Amino acid sequence: MSKIIEVSGLQKSFGELRAVQGVDFYVEEGSLFAFLGPNGAGKSTTIDMLTTQLKPDAGEATISGYKLGREDDGIRSSIGIVFQDSLLDPLLTVKENLFVRGSFYNLSRSELKAAVARAAATADVGDFLNRPYGKLSGGQRRRADIARALIHTPKVLFLDEPTTGLDPQTRKNVWTTIRQLQKEQGMTIFLTTHYMEEAAQADYIIIMDHGKVLAGGTPYELKERYATDLLKLMPHNAEELQAYLQSKALDYMIVSGVYHIPLKQTAHALPIVEGCGANIAGIEIVSGTMDDVFLNLTGTEVRS
Structure with missing residues (x-):
């Protein structure tokens, strides 16, 4: 063009x-x-x-x-x-x-x-x-x-x-x-x-x-540059999942029993899921949004 x-x-x-x-x-x-x-x-x-x-x-x-x-x-x-x-x-x-x-x-x-x-x-x-x-x-x-x-x-x-x-x-x-x-x-x-x-x-x-x-x-x-995807895992055994995540030096946050793991790329979820194996009771991958991009670049929330 x-x-x-x-x-x-x-x-x-x-x-x-x-x-x-x-x-x-x-x-x-x-x-x-x-x-x-x-x-x-x-x-x-x-x-x-x-x-x-x-x-x-x-x-x-x-x-x-x-x-x-x-x-x-x-x-x-x-x-x-x-x-x-x-x-x-x-x-x-x-x-x-x-x-x-x-x-x-x-x-x-x-x-x-x-x-x-x-x-x-x-x-x-x-x-x-x-x-x-x-x-x-x-x-x-x-x-x-x-x-x-x-x-x-x-x-x-x-x-x-x-x-x-x-x-x-x-x-x-x-x-x-x-x-x-x-x-x-x-x-x-x-x-x-x-x-x-x-x-x-x-x-x-x-x-x-x-x-x-x-x-x-x-x-x-x-x-891809300014937002982060999020892997959400619900485990059968929380202690086992924590031990695995810590052994891989992965950051995570627990929200209402669900483990939130930030991902630099969506594909990085695959080895984590494979490593957790049968311990996964529920899984969700949340893609980064334009709101995340805006917040990360400007340091402020979108406002009218």
């Missing part, structure tokens, strides 16, 4: 606060890219710079072939943004909101009508197109927000915590829309989220904190 976003040495300070300290990363075209970090990490500042809302102090970035700071109009024409807080008018219908948004792009009346129809169909807002935005449910509002961002058919869609506060079923529906945009239209999705199970669906993840990039990789690569 080609790189649709390239960032090099991007910096931004607010007085003595160095919010972004020379970050480097890239995003492949058509990918789902997750940008993670705790509050105050510098995520929002970075995104504000990439979307031309904030001028960098130093560094370079290219979005869809346009140079940040030199070709900002081109960047704005190629991106869509779904903010955490909606920009739509609660008194207008969804359709009216979309027409208002579309009027910013100097389209002819026929082009505007076609753009609204296309965005509404893509975001699946047809059932409530003529209802006031302020009367919609949380999930319907989020889909309307996505439709607003799609009016000009952007190449990159920035999603700032798109499912925060939504119930699980509504979150699933919003994610169906996001996945369709990526797969059917080849749109690049730039996502921030506090839900690690959502981040785990990404093609590539960057984690930052204190204004710096801490790590990057696929979900699998990050779990």
